Amino acid sequence: MPDVDAALRTRPYRPRLYGEPTVNAGLLEYIRQWMGPDCPADFEIDLTHGAVDAIDRLLCAYLVAGDKVAVENPCFIGIINILRTLGMQALGVSVDAEGMRADELEEALRKGARAVILTPRAHHPTGCSLSAERARALSQVLARHSDVLVIVDDHFALLSRREYHSVIPADAARWALVRSFSKALGPDIRVAALVSDARTSRQLRLRLAPGISWVSHLLQDLVEAGATRPESIELMALAREDYARRRHMLEQALREEGISFLAGGDGLNLWIPLQTDDQAVSLALAQRGWLVRHGSSLSVQGSIRGLRITISNLEPAQCAPLARDIRRSLA
Known part of the structure; x- marks a missing residue:
């Protein structure tokens, strides 16, 4: 900041x-x-x-x-x-x-x-x-x-x-x-x-x-x-690239686990569309120590199933374990 x-x-x-x-x-x-x-x-x-x-x-x-x-x-x-x-x-x-x-x-x-x-x-x-x-x-x-x-x-x-x-x-x-x-x-x-x-x-x-x-x-x-x-403009440029790096690392980990996500994203959130009970998946992830928001809580007129993952404080070393836990929670 x-x-x-x-x-x-x-x-x-x-x-x-x-x-x-x-x-x-x-x-x-x-x-x-x-x-x-x-x-x-x-x-x-x-x-x-x-x-x-x-x-x-x-x-x-x-x-x-x-x-x-x-x-x-x-x-x-x-x-x-x-x-x-x-x-x-x-x-x-x-x-x-x-x-x-x-x-x-x-x-x-x-x-x-x-x-x-x-x-x-x-x-x-x-x-x-x-x-x-x-x-x-x-x-x-x-x-x-x-x-x-x-x-x-x-x-x-x-x-x-x-x-x-x-x-x-x-x-x-x-x-x-x-x-x-x-x-x-x-x-x-x-x-x-x-x-x-x-x-x-x-x-x-x-x-x-x-x-x-x-x-x-x-x-x-x-x-x-x-x-x-100038100092603030430089910091914003660094933040922009940092968020992109965190997103790229998570996307790479999800691909390795065979998990589909909305590609080409920007901002602080990554979206994983689901066909199963997203609330149950988010609860299973919580039991493994991960806090994500399920899509039904963000839906308007009918439930949209998915997971919102906030990437702003996600460290690169956490990406692979998170992706594995998502795959296990979907099983």
Whole structure:
């Protein structure tokens, strides 16, 4: 993780008061240059307390309890919990190695989904990323449903090894691209950049007004320093390669044991699809000392069987024993 103490020494803290710009000028310009090329024209920039907070606020800005939302299936548990808390109905859309399936998204929109939440890279829990072809197909579907709120959760952007492919139609009416700083700079740096159309930004700012919520300028200082200092950029590059190395070692061990997995993944998770009782397999692994999450707990509308393995703290020496224990647990 980037050195927070060094960042504070580089940029001494200056107190801000209500009435000042809500986003630091330097951070605003960084986000504009970073995210602008991936967005439709005439966008606005806001900050939230992480990607999950951004998604919560976006849904509350336009939808009400009972509304339907199209999401990936399996789905990130944080999104599942948001929808449950808000009383909204999740419509599951299957994913494969190229990301969310366009035909199933079309079906979910026909069923009345008023919003779609999708992950362009490092999908949690499967690790899949959108291909250019799949992104075009999804964009074509969304262009036929211009009244739908499109939320793109690019949470792993700073650490991803995959190219970003946009699904947001050029003439989209309601859209938002969310990128978190927490994955790269640390969980305490709970800040996400949110770029959206002007109307959506106005809706958000009603909920981000001083006195209701406040994205700390101290955190903004740390984000700006952490994202732009050469030392931090080098650390992020090392982290990117380290995660890829851990994934490669586990994939190699799984292949040697004859265990199928979703290849070509990115991010912090690897997905093993199963045809058997995944809860029983996860319990058997727990008895052998391994903690994994079974797919049925991440499913939307029907059980998706599989195992999510988090690779971020998995050491290379652990990969072969883990793969062997997975094979034994499947027996």
